Amino acid sequence: MKALGNLEFSRKTLSSILRFFTDWIGALITIGVCICTVASKHTVYDHQIDHLLIVSIAFAAFHRGTLAGLISAAIAALTLGLGAIADPEWQFSSEGFADGVVIFLSLPMVFSAGSLRRTVLRSIDEKLALERRHSEELGEALDRARQAEASLAELNRNLEEAVASRTKEIQQAITALMDTEEELRAANLESGFLLRALDYHAATIVMDPQFKIRHANQKFLDMRGLSLEDVIGKTPLDLQCSPGQATAFSAISTEILAGRAFHQEVPIKDDDGRACWLDWTVVPEFDASGNLLRSVGMIIDISERKRGEEELVQFSRAVWQSPASVVITDRDGAIQYVNPTFEEVTGYTLKEVLGKNPRVLKSGKTEDEIYEGMWRAIASGGEWKGELCNRKKSGELFWEHASISGIQDDHGEIISFVAVKIDITAQKQAQEEIEASHLEVVKRLALATEFRDDDTGAHVQRIGYFAAALGEACGLSEMECETLSWASALHDIGKLAIPDSILLKRGKLTEEEYAVMQTHAALGAKMLEGGRGPILEQAEVIARTHHEKWDGSGYPAGLKGKDIPLVGRIVAICDVFDALTSERPYKRAWPFGEAMAEIERCAGTHFDPHLAKLFVANRSRIQLILQMLADRKDRNDESDLLAA
Secondary structure: OHHHHHHHHHHHHHHHHHHHHHHHHHHHHHHHHHHHHHHHOOOOOHHHHHHHHHHHHHHHHHOOOOHHHHHHHHHHHHHHHHHHHHOOOOOOOHHHHHHHHHHHHOHHHHOHHHHHHHHHHHHHHHHHHHHHHHHHHHHHHHHHHHHHHHHHHHHHHHHHHHHHHHHHHHHHHHHHHHHHHHHHHHHHHHHHHHHHHHHHHOEEEEEOOOOOEEEEOHHHHHHHOOOHHHHOOOOHHHOOOOHHHHHHHHHHHHHHHOOOOEEEEEEEEOOOOOEEEEEEEEEEEEOOOOOEEEEEEEEEEOHHHHHHHHHHHHHHHHHHHOOOEEEEEEOOOOEEEEOHHHHHHHOOOHHHHOOOOHHHHEOOOOOHHHHHHHHHHHHOOOEEEEEEEEEOOOOOEEEEEEEEEEEEOOOOOEEEEEEEEEEOHHHHHHHHHHHHHHHHHHHHHHHHHHHHOOOOOOHHHHHHHHHHHHHHHOOOOHHHHHHHHHHHOOOOHHHHHOOHHHHOOOOOOOHHHHHHHHOHHHHHHHHHOOOOOHHHHHHHHHHHHOOOOOOOOOOOOOOOHHHOOHHHHHHHHHHHHHHHHOOEOOEOOOOHHHHHHHHHHOEOOOEOHHHHHHHHHOHHHHHHHHHHOOOOOOOOOOHHHHHO
16 A cells, blocks of 8 residues: 555656646747747848747647646737737748748657656556556455454454353362362361260260171270170171160161151160260261261260259159258249248248248348348358248248258359258247246246345346346347346355355454355356256356456455356456445445446456446446346345246
8 A cells, every 4th residue: 555655656656747748838939939030020030920829839739728828828818919019011931831830740759758757657547457456456355354354353352251260160160169169178178077076075976877886985985894896787687786785776777767866865774783874976877869878876875864863853853852941942042942842931922922932921020130130141151040030921920940051063163052940939939948847947036046145135136137238238139138137146056055154154254254155156057057958057157256356366266357157257247246244244245436436446456447348338337227127125025036
């Protein structure tokens, strides 16, 4: 295409050059002759005017239709006009005509350049036509090549897309394969882990479709007492089996061949003839066609669990049938279970108390300190035992002896509480009757002591009230104060063994007599020794220690400080104070203020300084007791003492 363009450009250039020489050079020559003719006014070149005219006409005729022909025709007309103007007499001569004919005849030669131009141009046109055909053919070939190239590019694109798609599919397949391999690896690891885990938990065997053992773990071998060579290739029936195991294996094969897993607890006898239990689980594995590939059997010795279940059943029966009330609560105290005895004793059913706190039985008769001590003990994981006065659904009061403790999990955390309670209402009533009898005996003994020493008057009564008041001041409970009051009444019971000559002597005792009088402390303890019940037990302690002194100078044991029991230290202050404020044959009664001052003075030597301070601090109550129980000479009325 580029060569064709160059050729066309060369043709146009050559054509322009030839046209210039053939057209414009002749025209210029004509113009030049015309100019010269006009300038000579036909004087020199007469015939040349004719020649010019002919040539111009001929040139114009030869080049008709072109700009050069038009110019030649114009020159011919101009020549004729100029000739007529310059020489009116001018005529076209025959000689000029003859020359013109010669010139005209010679025009083909003159203008052969025009033919040459046309020939050259025609040759160039042919060449151009040929080149154009070649160019068109080449263009068609190029078009076909471009189409082929486009088709090839499309094929390349399709091929690349196909390759990319196939490559992506291959990559996805590789990824899927890698994932599958990873899953298989993980499954193998998991399977291996499970098999290793089973080694610690269960006796395991792997059987083929004919139920022949292909693998057995060490736990199975240890359970049967066999080696791996002894079991490989054999069925469980080929091994020594108990009747229970043989029956179980027959059931196993039936279930497995039916496509179901098997699970059963099998009772057997061990080598010693003891009853044992095995948990058999067999799981089959099938291929895609439903053919049995293998089955895995797991055997667990559950004898301990079975024995535990039997014990639990026995325990449940024992709790259900227990004559004691059993209450189980959660860690927050909400009732979760009560046995029938609880329902019978309290009148509440399980449904009525479920989820409630045991305080539903609270009567208000048991001190809060007892409940606080109970919760401190059981919350710390300990056991609490004690007596509680509760109220039935009917409102009736009853007494229970309770044993309460916490139930702990494997981590030592308390998860619930259990209380076992026995109804002791009848025993408490009998005990109260016995205690009433004891009190009656104590009253009678105290009365006998008072009758033995007719000058002591209401001494034993006042001692009891003084001791209770001081005991309350130092923090003793109401029951402890009551026990102390009755026990202190027997502090001088040993005087029953002192001879009347000494006990009832009006004058001052001699040293020997005073020594005999001092024996009443030990004698009184001896009289009360072995007594049952808190009053008599405490009375023995008071009788022995109420003459001991804080500084150790007392009798009979010379005890010092807190080695002296608390009840002995309390009664020591009360006994001395009452002796000071009472009239004796050998002394007058001290005024109340002087007696209190004496107690303060002897604090730290004779008396416990703390108790002495408390006694003085309660002087108003002490004075009231003293006024109410002043000495009376009429001892025939013993009702005051018995009713006190």
